[in-house]
Amino acid sequence: MNERILRVLEFKKIIDQLVGNAATSIGKEMAAALKPSTELAEVVTLQSETDEAVQIIRLNKVIPLGGISDIRGSVKRSVIGGVLSTEECLDVANTIYGGRQVKGFLENLEEDLPILKELAEGITSLRELEQQIKSCIDDHGYMMDSASQKLRGIRSSIRSYESRVREKLDSYTRSNSKMLSDSIVTIRNDRYVIPVKQEYRAVIGGIVHDQSSSGQTLFMEPKAIVDLNNQLQEATVKEKQEIDRILAELSGDIAAEEMVLLENIKILATIDFIAARAKLAQQMKAAKPAMNDQGIIKMKQARHPLIPSDVVVANDVEIGETYTSIVITGPNTGGKTVTIKMVGLCTLMAQSGLQVPALDGCELAVFKEVFADIGDEQSIEQNLSTFSSHMTNIVSIIKEVNHDSLVLFDELGSGTDPGEGAALAMAILDEVIARDARVIATTHYPELKAYSYNRENVINASVEFDVESLQPTYRLLIGVPGRSNAFEISKRLGLEERIIDRAKGLIGVDSKSVENMIASLEESQLGAERDYEAATQVLQESEQLRDAIAREWQQFEQQREALYKKAEEKAEKAIQNAREEAEMIVDEIRKMKANVSIKEHEWIEAKKMLEDAKPNLSKKKEPNPVTQSKEKKTLQPGDNVKLLSMNQKGEILKQVSDSEYLVQVGILKVKVKRQNLQLLGKQKEAIEKPVATIKGSNYHVSTELDLRGERYEDALFKVEKYIDDAILAGYPRVSIIHGKGTGALRKGVQDYVKRHPSIASSRPGESGEGGSGVTVIEFR
Structure with missing residues (x-):
């Protein structure tokens, strides 16, 4: 890509904005050198890098790039034997720490950021070198006493010398204050001195290190402290020598990690460069192409x-x-x-x-x-x-x-x-x-x-x-x-209109046609855009309405579910109360059964029907169209109906009021509201079936039970119920048709009737009754 194109299209201004978003000097350097790539694969990779950094910004997080410096020059100088300053060594330590922070930040992100995380893996955590530098140099670039035992001793002696020098000079200022321009102790040429008036120079004696601009004040080092100042200077020189030795040692350690440090700096510069591209994208509200x-x-x-x-x-x-x-x-x-x-x-x-x-x-x-x-x-x-x-x-x-x-x-x-x-x-x-x-x-x-x-x-x-x-x-x-x-x-x-009309007349027919065509195209396009915007708005409103209806329907379903649950709990409680009350009544009657001629099996059947009266409630009930269509019909005595709340069948005995009927359910008579009854059909006259009367109510059952084709377990269940029904009907004798087959069902039926306490005897059917495929039983 030639430089002229970059200049004409003002690409340099984009680069300037990018440089401003870089956090480190090395990142700014990479941003300033950015040029468009002409390889598709490389461009796709660059875009993926930027998009990963944009994802981090969307999470309201920032890559921690603070404290990172361009240490390449210092590292290279240490390699050729140069001694780094305390500030340079501190920059190396801070950059190592910054690299470790960046690495930890990227590795701990849960998002899928393969490129940035791979870059972070390449950063080496030189924790030992960092701690070695930080143990010698504080955050302000000052060599600490703890850097070496020798440096600690030297600085201790320096403080001792300084204290002794100050004590002597303070005594001078107190005893000879009239000879001094000011009662202070100051430093000239790294030696402690006092300001002496010109006329008392000979009285004080010593070495003159400086004088004021007027010449009236001399900064003199009295003879008494010359030796102490000399000792202090010697200690200061030793301190510098020890600091240089420590820095040379640290510089050697840094040189030993040259390759790792330079690789770390390269990776950190790349990460900062990528982050700068993401920040620029956020500022421009840009999108990944x-x-x-x-x-x-x-x-x-x-x-x-x-x-x-x-x-x-x-x-x-x-x-x-x-x-x-x-x-x-x-x-x-x-x-x-x-x-x-x-x-x-x-x-x-x-x-x-x-x-x-x-x-x-x-x-x-x-x-x-x-x-x-x-x-x-x-x-x-x-x-x-x-x-x-x-x-x-x-x-x-x-x-x-x-x-x-x-x-x-x-x-x-x-x-x-x-x-x-x-x-x-x-x-x-x-x-x-x-x-x-x-x-x-x-x-x-x-x-x-x-x-x-x-x-x-x-x-x-x-x-x-x-x-x-x-x-x-x-x-x-x-x-x-x-x-x-x-x-x-x-x-x-x-x-004026006349001038415009004259001008229109002077242009050619072709030009007029073209202008008219353009005007028509513009009008058509603008109309299409308006229609598109209107259609888009209608679509958005429809989607909003659909979402609102969906939310309302969901709320309705939840409310309906809650109402069903509440109704079931209420019905369950009512049935439980009724069952407890019925049990109490049954127990009371049992106590008096010695004086009442009622068979045991009648009580068993009554209790069974009471258990069956528990309603089979559903979580979600849909309205029954049959019930709705027949609700308004008047029921007549003898009609077969279904009690919706109890899921039981019954027979209408009589109409108690306009909205209430007396219904026979098994051996029970209950009053039921009309809306809780579903008409099943008119009762047919029972011509062929014998009728037995129990407490004034009719109970219908056949004198024969046909079990052919039934499964073994289902057949025995039906036998058990049929015998109870036959006993309730008062039959002296009944027949059970089980067929011949393998003989398993026949044997099961015969074993059961032998154990039943209410059966007096049983025998196989005679030739006119079905032979061995039938068992005839007689009740007590």
Whole structure:
């Protein structure tokens, strides 16, 4: 990618913003050196890196890059034997610590960040070297006494010497205050001195190290402390020597880890560079583009990256599939140049691993070269006109352009005769398009408005202009060529109608037809956009309504479920109370059964029917259409009905009131509301079945039980119930038809009846009764 394109499209301004988002000097260095890549695989990797860092920002987290410095120079100097300063050693320790923090932060993230986590794995935690440096140098770069035992002893002696010097000088200031300019102790040439008046120089005696600007004050070192000052100086020199020795040792340790330190710095710089790209994407409200090498560009609501978001107009741009070239026509100052610069700059950003300011789902291509002829590049030094300057640039573009190129032409063919310029513009476009390059060109020549209609893979576009406000809206209209709007603008500005009419009469028929066609296209497109917006709004409202109904239905289901549960609990409690009361009544009657002629099996049957009276309630009950349709019918005595609350069948005995009936359920008589009864049908006269009367109610059962075809367990269950029913009916004798078969069912029936306490005897059927396939039993 040539430097001229980066300059023309103002890519350097994007780089400046990127550098400002880097946290470290090494990260800023990498950001400043960023250039667009022309390899698809590399661009895809760069975009993935940026997207991973954007995910971290979305989690409201920040990669901890504080304390990291560019220590490459210090490390290299230590390798060649140089002794690092305390500050340089501290920078190394802080960078090691910063690297360990970054590594721990990335490794502890639960999100899937394969690239960043792989980078973090490459960071080596040199904890021992870091602790060694930190044990010698504090956070302010001062060599601590604990750095070595010798340094501790030297500094102890220095403090002792300083104390003795100060004590002697303090005694001088107290006893000879009139000879001193001020009663203070100060330092000159690293030696302790006192300020003596000029006239008392001989009285004090000693060495003069400095004097005031007026010469009236001499800073003198009295003879009495010269030896002490000498001893203090010697100790200070020893201290420096020991510090240099410690720093040389630390520098050697740092040099030993040269390769690891340089690799750590490289990784940290890369992570900071990636994080800077993510921060820039967040500031621009940018999206990750899908990259391709087919020359396809699709951007929805794309914005120019360098125009503030509160003033920029977003546009949809698409090229590379149904058409490979866009010719944008229309008047100047309408935003045409901004549009093509936006496409070019977004392309460069995407190929550099930067996200672009557009909606999610955008797609951009990787081009080997991006060419642009934009703006007035007239060269005064070369004495070239505007047209010559443009043509020089276009000639160089045509020499290099191919199918892997994006070409941007601004005001193609301008600067010369309009007729020749338009013809030349069409010829240049034909040449570039023939090489299968992606082309976006702007022009104000009316001849190019019909260009796309005579060429394949070319589409017209324009930038919308509001005639009412006489201002461009900067909205790009794909498929609609621009028109001059000269007559409308002149009219709005007050030009007389007759002059405008005369002008209209002077233009050709073809021009009128083209302008009318453009006006019609604009109106159609605007109408389609309005319809689309209206349809989108209706769709959104419908989806909101659907979601609201779904929520209401869910609440209704929950409420209904709660009501069913509450009703079941209430019914269960009522049945339990009724059962307990019935048990009490049965127990009372049992106590009196010696005086009552009721058989034991009648009590068993009554208790069984009481148990069966428990309702089979469902969690969710749907309304029964049969019940609803028959609810309003009047029930008659003898009708067979179903008690809905008890899930039992019964027979209507009589109507108690308008809404209540007396119902026979087994041996029980209960009063039931009409809405709790479902009509099953009219009772048929029982002609063939014998009738037994129990306590004034009818009980119907056959004198024969046919078990043929039944499973063994089911058959024995039916035998048990049938015998109880026959006893209740008062039959002296009944027959059980079990067939011959394998004999298992017959044996099971005969074994059961032998054990039954209410059966007096049993025998196989005679020849006229069914033979051995029938068992005849007699009751006591």
